[in-house]
Amino acid sequence: MKRARPQIFVFTHHKVGTVLFQRILTDLSRRFGLSMRTIGGMARSADHGTDIVLFVHSLIDFDLGNHDYHGVHVVRDPRDVWLSGYLYHQHCDEKWCTNTNLDPAAPIEFPRVPYSQAHRDEIWKRRYLESLGGRSYQQNLLDRDRAEGLRFELDRYASWTIEAMRDWKPRPGEVMELQMERISSKFDLTMRRTLRHLGFHDRQLDEALAIAVQEDASRMSESQIASNPHIHSRKLSKWKEMLPSGDIREIESRFGAVFTQLGYALDAAEEPARLS
Numbered sequence: 001m002k003r004a005r006p007q008i009f010v011f012t013h014h015k016v017g018t019v020l021f022q023r024i025l026t027d028l029s030r031r032f033g034l035s036m037r038t039i040g041g042m043a044r045s046a047d048h049g050t051d052i053v054l055f056v057h058s059l060i061d062f063d064l065g066n067h068d069y070h071g072v073h074v075v076r077d078p079r080d081v082w083l084s085g086y087l088y089h090q091h092c093d094e095k096w097c098t099n100t101n102l103d104p105a106a107p108i109e110f111p112r113v114p115y116s117q118a119h120r121d122e123i124w125k126r127r128y129l130e131s132l133g134g135r136s137y138q139q140n141l142l143d144r145d146r147a148e149g150l151r152f153e154l155d156r157y158a159s160w161t162i163e164a165m166r167d168w169k170p171r172p173g174e175v176m177e178l179q180m181e182r183i184s185s186k187f188d189l190t191m192r193r194t195l196r197h198l199g200f201h202d203r204q205l206d207e208a209l210a211i212a213v214q215e216d217a218s219r220m221s222e223s224q225i226a227s228n229p230h231i232h233s234r235k236l237s238k239w240k241e242m243l244p245s246g247d248i249r250e251i252e253s254r255f256g257a258v259f260t261q262l263g264y265a266l267d268a269a270e271e272p273a274r275l276s
Contacts, residue, residue: 007051008034008198009071009175011058011168013161014116015084017074017180018056020215025052027211032204041115057116058168070198071175075165075262078255079239079248080180082158086150089157090141097138102129116160131156150247159254166258179263184236187216240267 010025012018022038029036034051042059046067058073076084089097095111102112108125110118117128132140137156141149170177176197182190191212192205200208213219217236239248248267252259259266 003048003068005051005199007046007048007053007067007069009046009053009055009064009067009069010198011055011060011071011073011175013058013074013076013081013164014056014114014157015081015088015161016076016165017178017183018054020183021074022054022056023215024212025054027214028052028200028208031207031211041110042119058164059116059119061119064171064174069174071171072178072194072198073168073170073175074178074180075168076180077237077239077264078158078162078165078258078262079243079251079267080237081161081165082150082154082251083239083242085157085161086141086153089138089153090149092138098136100136100139102132102134104129114157116164128156147244147247150243154247154251154254158251162255162258165262166255180236184217187218188213 008025010021012021025036028034029052035049036052036054037047037050038054038056039046040056042057042061043055045062046053048067064071092098094114096114099111104126106122108122108129113120113125113128117125120128135143140152144152176194178190178194183194188209192209195205195208195212252266256266
């Protein structure tokens with residue numbers, strides 16, 4: 001039986017709009033009486049009866065074609081994915097990041113590995129645990145200077161996220177591709193377009209947008225910014241100021257094709273930015 005309204009599917013990645021959309025969708029579900037589910041890691045199914053589903057790692061192992069839905073897939077400049085993850089993982093309290101249980105005995109599950117990597121085979125997971133050298137992921141970052149910490153992050157979570165964005169298979173007409181930078185620079189216009197695509201119209205659309213703008217970082221007070229561990233500053237993109245030229249060249253040489261695929265230009269600045 002066809003649903004009265006299509007399901008809402010939102011696909012994000014780690015440090016790529018997850019908390020923003022989780023807060024907006026949660027408030028929308030409450031306001032309009034919609035059911036909501038959040039799925040971390042590999043999604044094996046999505047209940048047809050759930051109105052809103054947030055796939056926080058965009059990992060799908062079922063046929064989306066069997067669902068009547070409207071979707072949005074969120075991406076971000078890989079350079080900021082890298083930098084944002086590095087800054088966040090130094091102080092976050094996510095269990096996988098602070099985990100010190102590095103027992104290699106199978107099955108290796110969360111929190112010994114992040115949800116986003118829990119679908120990997122046991123050999124991969126054991127190698128990951130060994131690479132931590134007896135310390136938590138977070139402690140590995142704290143024990144390194146910034147240059148080595150950034151390298152540690154790039155070789156792990158940053159690469160995992162960039163590869164996940166690369167491997168996402170678009171479904172034209174059903175899933176709208178959305179860059180985080182568009183949300184940041186033109187929040188109201190981009191969010192209105194997004195909400196309309198997800199099935200909100202007329203008065204509902206106006207109400208939905210009024211809910212969404214409460215999560216616009218540019219509108220937040222200093223205390224709101226300070227109390228939100230997922231927001232480092234009002235400025236979304238910081239790679240030009242905080243990544244040295246050598247690191248920019250490295251990530252672009254590793255993932256240049258991904259930049260092009262996602263619609264981001266490679267750096268052409270003549271004067272390299274340096275770490276403060």
